Amino acid sequence: MKQLRDNKAQGSALFTLVSGIVIVIAVLYFLIKLAGSGSFGDVDATTEAATQTRIQPVGQLTMGDGIPVGERQGEQIFGKICIQCHAADSNVPNAPKLEHNGDWAPxxxxxxxxxxxxxxxxxxxxxxxxxxxxxxxxxxxxAITYMANKSGGSFPNPDEAAPADNAASGTASAPADSAAPAEAKAEDKGAAAPAVGVDGKKVFEATCQVCHGGSIPGIPGIGKKTIGHRVSKKAKKPCTNMPLKALTRCRPKAAMQV
Structure with missing residues (x-):
């Protein structure tokens, strides 16, 4: 009986010893694996741009139509901006309407x-x-190309024409430089020559009618006798100078390029 108990005690001690050795080996294995699995930092991931990308908000608010400035196409610009005056059914005077070829031809x-x-x-x-x-x-x-080509024009795509224009300007730069003084003299002569044969009625309809054809306060309307107090026989010369220098809200020459 005593021998049996001794055998059990020896077996239990051997089991405990083997179990301890296995546990120690397992712990050493995991420690060695953990020590050898260290990761090295990526330089690209530590740059300021990468940091900003990681911490940026999940959502972003984009104003307008969401298209970056510089990438909007002609039709998109027309639909957002130009359509206010140049729509086919617009009532703005003297603004050429889209698809009205007669307005755009000149x-x-x-x-x-x-x-x-x-x-x-x-x-x-x-x-x-x-x-x-x-x-x-x-x-x-x-935008100009879109409206003009929709109204009888045939202008080339400005995105495709830009490189060709740059190349042409580079090859023709020398002749253009040599001809510059002659062109400048011609422009000076043209600027010095007074405009002749201008139809006053057409000028009025193209420019002055916007303000002087209605009933805007402080602006003399055409056909109204109250305008007579502004023009008298003694004041004709000063009155003709008013459009040149501008008066109150009226711009010089009413901003007309004449």
């Missing part, structure tokens, strides 16, 4: 550069860039 005949300058700097009652100051020059060209 303007298209002036050339794309002239149309672009008018749109860029403003013309008559139209503000610069149609009142959209964030339009880029290229976007403005796209």
């Amino acid at each position: 303007r298209i005949a002036q050339g794309f550069d002239t149309l672009f300058q008018h749109a860029l700097n403003g013309f008559n009652a139209m503000p610069a860039k149609g009142g959209a100051a964030d339009l880029t020059d290229q976007e403005l060209k796209r």
